[in-house]
Amino acid sequence: MTTLLSHALSLSAVSSVSSSGIRRTSTSHQLYEQLRERIIALELPPALQLSRNELAEAYGVSQTPVRDALQMLEKEGLVIVYPQSRTEVTRIDLRHARETQFLRMSLELEVVRALTVEERHPAVDQVVRLVQLQDTALNVDEDLERFALLDRQFHRLMFEAAGVPDLWALIQSRSGHIDRLRKLNLMDPGKAATILTAHREIVGHLKARDLSSAHEAVRRHLSGTLAKVEEIQRAHPEFF
Template sequence: MNTTFIKHINRPSLRDQVYQSLKAAIVMLQMEPGQRLNDNELATQFGVSRTPVREALKRLEDEGLVESIPGSLTRVTPLNIEEAQHAFPVVAALHALAARLAVPQVKEADIAELEKWNDSLYDALEQKDVMKAIEADDGFHEVFLHIAGNREIYIALERVVPKIRRLEFARFGSLEGLDSFEQHKKIITAMKNSQSQTAAELVEENWLSLGRLLTEDTI
């Protein structure tokens, strides 16, 4: 089992730290889909008892990132195209809502931030740097979430985004074209013109089009 990403954890909040570390490793594909998980081995690697590891694995199972087969094994859940297809419209709708709430409050500094992240996205896509592309895309949409300031949107996204994030890491680098960059430019224009509905619709389509590209073929 590949455990090179694991660092020894110090108190406090062992359970949360184990959970966050495992979740990041799974989402970023450092732990591969279908990889077996052994709580004894993980506890040793983390330098903790089995209890926080088991609690973290149970939490990840509730979120659909880990699955237990009774009498057999615990493993990282394999990539599920159908699940991602169901998740993308939810993610798209939540981000569209954030955009709709954000437009009336947008400032020039926010527009500059959007343009900065979109330029970073363009550069990352040109370089085929998956990590930086996803980071830049997240940064772009985080601007809307921050302006909207709606905690419930954050909570909902935190639960559903991991269902699509692994697929992004698996396939983002194989996508052709710069559609997201161009779509973002249209979103920025709508923001500048205080067009709440248009911005929301463009944001929603931005996520839905990414979903179509990522789920069009079976992995």
């Protein structure tokens, strides 16, 4: 079985990621967020064993926040804890991914509706700027990590502009499986460019207050990854 120490991200690498340590306020939640981000980024792949001792040493904390963080990850379905045995990163759960996608699609369509009501919603200019930054990240800097971060910010900003930021937080709280699937899909040549084009289309329709076209663009954009799930599975069977 793969272990944390035998994985390419060795204990020393883990330490370098968090060399500044974790702030003592809400330690458990901060550790949960850091581990969750690394699982979603595929740095911690399915079947990888996570040792409480190693994590506590790497992050400079006691085993109590490690235990609590792993319990939070287990609640989200990103790890499975075997009592008195081991903790493993789970494989991607496609049923869970589809349910989260259904939730997000339903909410984001309503967000777009809210943003087309005003003559010129002030957030539209901010969304335009994010698309420009994505263009730079992809076509100038060739930085896919930053591109992906801006992707999340693009959608989060729309929820915030519509006055429902807690709904974006709700989606994110259960998006671990679909986000890993998107990460695998982002590796495919041309996928990032497709995302950028979709964002430009959505922004254009928002500026024109064309709700029907905006809805169609959102549906097409958010459905792209699940439409290719069989292809992704064939290319990366170890994640399923």
